[in-house]
Amino acid sequence: MHTLRPVGLALTVTFVFALAFGAGPRLGTGGPGPGVGIGVSQVSADCAALPSIDEAVLLGEVVFVGTVLRVDNQRRWATVRVEERWRGARDLAGTVEVRGGPEPGTATSVDRLFGIGRYLFVVTRGPDYLSDNACTATTAWTADLARLRPIDVSPAPDVVANATVTELDLDAFMPLVALALALIVAVIAYLVILRARRRPADWIR
Known part of the structure; x- marks a missing residue:
């Protein structure tokens, strides 16, 4: 039976996690708004x-x-x-x-x-x-x-020159976080398999 090599397994794990946590392309209106399933x-x-x-x-x-x-x-x-x-x-x-x-x-x-x-x-x-x-x-x-501005309206104090996004938009960073986690899991899986292959045969009882 064909078995996955360590590198192949690592890439597979990375791909699965990327899809599961939304690192792939989003569907929706094409902007930073709606995501998959909307x-x-x-x-x-x-x-x-x-x-x-x-x-x-x-x-x-x-x-x-x-x-x-x-x-x-x-x-x-x-x-x-x-x-x-x-x-x-x-x-x-x-x-x-x-x-x-x-x-x-x-x-x-x-x-x-x-x-x-x-x-x-x-x-x-x-x-x-x-x-x-x-x-x-x-x-x-x-x-x-x-x-x-209407003549009967007073200007508000502390006028901001223009409106810009200053809050941390976590949605924009979620794909990167998911990909990083997937890579970590893939590396750990690779190291575990590699270590197991290098152990002597009599290690398994």
Whole structure:
């Protein structure tokens, strides 16, 4: 019967562990979001009707400036501190949840991903959250957006120049961690088999 050589066994173990822990390519929307097993809804990502930021500020349902404090659901849901209430936002709490995609386990082609930082949000109201997606005018805050600020709104202190991801995105590192673990297991298996082969035959009783 054919048996695996130590090197072959090590490579096999590495491959199996890599697949088991997600080191292989992910399926989904092609970005850093949904992974294996997440169904993608058939939603057009054309966004052809995306309004200009000037129009959005004037016509949007809820427009405000806020800082993302935390992200969840593969960066699609954001806990946001409301700092400037521009339009339809007078009754917003100090901290709100903005959802840029559906519940965990599902996804659309227009999911919006958030990073820690300040944004100008142009969103709509949900049941107990604010709804957003990649086709709205929501954008990372930059100094030139200040020209759109309503005259009755005071600038928020400590303005962040733009929104960038500063949190540690563990999902991005999981494939590397899984691969490292698989390599360690493969090396250990190789050494054990190699040592067993080098022992004298009378070692086995």
